[in-house]
Amino acid sequence: MNPCAHTDQLDAYLDGDLAPAETRAFEAHAGACPACTAELALARRLQGALRALPAEPCPYEVFQGALDRIARESKDRPALPSPARARRPRWHAAGVGVGLVALVALALVLARPANEPAPVEPVASTETPDPTPPAVDLPAAEPVPAGAGDTTATPSPARPETTPTARRRAPRPAPYTAPEGDLAAARPTPSPAPEPSAEPTPAEVASAREGVRLAFTLFAEANRQATEAVRSNVGQQLEHVTDALALTLPR
Amino acid sequence: MPLDTAALAAHRHRVYAFALRLTGCREDAADVTQEVLVRLWRHGDQVEEARRTAWTLRVTRNAALDLLRSRTARAAHTVTHNDLPYAAADGGHTPDTLTEAADFRRHLDHALAQLDEPYRSIVILREIEDLPYQDIADALDLPLNTLKVYLHRARRRLRDALRTTLPAEALPS
Numbered sequence A: 001m002n003p004c005a006h007t008d009q010l011d012a013y014l015d016g017d018l019a020p021a022e023t024r025a026f027e028a029h030a031g032a033c034p035a036c037t038a039e040l041a042l043a044r045r046l047q048g049a050l051r052a053l054p055a056e057p058c059p060y061e062v063f064q065g066a067l068d069r070i071a072r073e074s075k076d077r078p079a080l081p082s083p084a085r086a087r088r089p090r091w092h093a094a095g096v097g098v099g100l101v102a103l104v105a106l107a108l109v110l111a112r113p114a115n116e117p118a119p120v121e122p123v124a125s126t127e128t129p130d131p132t133p134p135a136v137d138l139p140a141a142e143p144v145p146a147g148a149g150d151t152t153a154t155p156s157p158a159r160p161e162t163t164p165t166a167r168r169r170a171p172r173p174a175p176y177t178a179p180e181g182d183l184a185a186a187r188p189t190p191s192p193a194p195e196p197s198a199e200p201t202p203a204e205v206a207s208a209r210e211g212v213r214l215a216f217t218l219f220a221e222a223n224r225q226a227t228e229a230v231r232s233n234v235g236q237q238l239e240h241v242t243d244a245l246a247l248t249l250p251r
Numbered sequence B: 001m002p003l004d005t006a007a008l009a010a011h012r013h014r015v016y017a018f019a020l021r022l023t024g025c026r027e028d029a030a031d032v033t034q035e036v037l038v039r040l041w042r043h044g045d046q047v048e049e050a051r052r053t054a055w056t057l058r059v060t061r062n063a064a065l066d067l068l069r070s071r072t073a074r075a076a077h078t079v080t081h082n083d084l085p086y087a088a089a090d091g092g093h094t095p096d097t098l099t100e101a102a103d104f105r106r107h108l109d110h111a112l113a114q115l116d117e118p119y120r121s122i123v124i125l126r127e128i129e130d131l132p133y134q135d136i137a138d139a140l141d142l143p144l145n146t147l148k149v150y151l152h153r154a155r156r157r158l159r160d161a162l163r164t165t166l167p168a169e170a171l172p173s
Helices: A005-015 A020-032 A034-052 A060-076 A083-111 A122-127 A202-248 B005-023 B026-046 B049-070 B095-114 B119-128 B133-140 B144-165
Strands: none
Touching (some): A005 A020, A005 B144, A060 B026, A083 A202, B005 B026, B005 B049, B026 B049, B095 B119, B095 B144, B119 B133, B119 B144, B133 B144
């Protein structure tokens, strides 16, 4: 399109970047070269047309729109987090609380001796001692070896752990007994609490395991939510930092 | 402390004009301008005042190119200035010369819209906005020598485009 190699100097000539000697040489050449003359004329017209392009001013409503956004943002950017974010930590805290309560409650249940009656049931249990096992099919129990705990306990067919090894365990503390006279009348026989050396049933073990599993699940969930809450707060701060960085980094 | 309204107002026309040239659409230019002014309000105080124009132009360019990328499905329509008198301030133009000038500028707008980046931004900022080389180099994150090489290349591409689209009689001889 441009057969003359001197057109490479054309823009430098227009910008005044050529040395004086180069400028004189280019002008001398362009005066005699039709291609450079035409190219120079087109370049000058192009430059003039570009500089004459009318600059369209920014409409005021556009500027006003930006000011409105700024006004909204300045109202929404106090030091405190936004209401939506401020509510989240409370839910996470509730989750943590529920998990902890569940864990403590489970620990209390597990720590209670098996022969200790439930707090609300001692009178009823003494009034109607019911050694009847649950209505489940369990293997027949062997007799309890002599000296292996409470000799008054009736061998129960509901006890699956019948080997001496299984029964070899530390004696449980004696159950609380009320002073004579308080409960004596209500108690037909001064029988101790039922089966102080009894082993937990499979149902109790399964229930305890389920409780532990549930407690750990709740605790893990609460921990996850708390971690997410911390991350979200950090992320909120990072949004502003990354925004600022993105604006300054080259594309 | 965020910039005040006067500081934002000082940049709005340049931002809008650059965005309009890049997007070719007044609606897009308005969106870009508002976004840039909000960012300028947020972060402008962290930028040295002498470099604030270059920073603002860089943000404008990034926002405009992001917008164009996100709207590729929409055909960009080129802004035409046929309703504006061409170089009316010069005076002394006959209707024929006005028509010829408008025709030349229509081809020029088209050629400019066809330029790739960063050539188009360079031409806009240097030839239309008449910004100093250093500000353009800062805005586009280019070394000064590279910027000049790109500018020469952009001008040549514009001339080549005009030579192929303009009728022979419209070309200066």
